[in-house]
Amino acid sequence: MDDLWAHQRAIVERGTRQRNLLVAADMGTGKTRAVIALTADDQFIVVFAPVAVGPAWLKQLELWGAGRAAFPAFDGSAKKRMQDVAQAVAHPGRRALVLNYDWFWRDEPMKALLAACRHESTRPSALIADECHRAKSPSSRSSRALHRLAQACPTARRIGMTGTPMPLGPHDIYGQRRFIAADLFG
Numbered sequence: 179m180d181d182l183w184a185h186q187r188a189i190v191e192r193g194t195r196q197r198n199l200l201v202a203a204d205m206g207t208g209k210t211r212a213v214i215a216l217t218a219d220d221q222f223i224v225v226f227a228p229v230a231v232g233p234a235w236l237k238q239l240e241l242w243g244a245g246r247a248a249f250p251a252f253d254g255s256a257k258k259r260m261q262d263v264a265q266a267v268a269h270p271g272r273r274a275l276v277l278n279y280d281w282f283w284r285d286e287p288m289k290a291l292l293a294a295c296r297h298e299s300t301r302p303s304a305l306i307a308d309e310c311h312r313a314k315s316p317s318s319r320s321s322r323a324l325h326r327l328a329q330a331c332p333t334a335r336r337i338g339m340t341g342t343p344m345p346l347g348p349h350d351i352y353g354q355r356r357f358i359a360a361d362l363f364g
Contacts, residue, residue: 186212198336198359200310202343209339210235213306214242220303220335222266224291225276226324227308229253235276235308247271251287252278263287267294275302279312283323295330302334305357310338313357314350321353328357 182190185203189212193199199216201209217223223246225235232252239248249266251259259281266275267290281287294300305327307313313321328336338358344350355362 182212182215183208186215189213190216193335193337200338200340200343200354200358202340205341209341210238210308211242213337213339214238216337217304217306217335218244221272222300222302223274223304223306224266224302224327225274225306225308226279226282226320227252227276228312229278229280231308232276232278235274239274243274245272247273249273249275252276252281256281256284256286260286260290263290267300279309279320283319288323288326291327292330295327295334302331304335304337305331306337306339307354307357308339310354310357311340311342311345311350313338313353314345316353316356318353321356324357325353325360328360 186208189201193216201213203209227235229252232250236248236250239246247269249262251262263275266273277287282291294302307324313324315321336358338354343354
């Protein structure tokens with residue numbers, strides 16, 4: 179942790195004290211690096227991100243993930259992405275599954291993720307929503323699916339990351355917080 183900037187260390191320290199966290203910081207401040215450090219001891223992390231951000235996660239995991247296997251289920255055919263999901267769930271070691279917001283909520287991947295949550299050996303230990311403002315609308319498919327996964331994996335750490343938590347106003351935070359800590363709003 180010595181190689182982290184002071185604000186990244188603060189993110190890791192806060193995340194150590196409270197399992198669920200909203201990391202709201204500008205682009206380029208090292209949110210991803212801090213979250214990788216925070217989840218270093220987690221066995222299976224699942225990252226939800228826009229398609230354009232998926233390759234950045236793979237690069238950061240290669241740099242800072244300390245041997246964590248990365249499964250990129252954010253690009254390519256639906257068949258290939260489902261194979262990546264299945265491989266990530268079945269992988270016995272430390273791993274990261276990177277999914278995109280526009281696809282993960284669909285029937286097949288959602289069933290696979292919910293099934294993984296039911297078994298201790300395959301249950302994700304951390305759910306990370308990068309650019310979580312994408313889930314700001316509580317009625318969107320992504321927002322509802324993130325909330326459903328959070329409920330199915332109650333022991334998983336939940337982290338939201340964004341540079342713009344409330345782009346249109348305070349009401350934008352509801353869908354994001356429902357994923358991170360549903361009990362905040364009831």
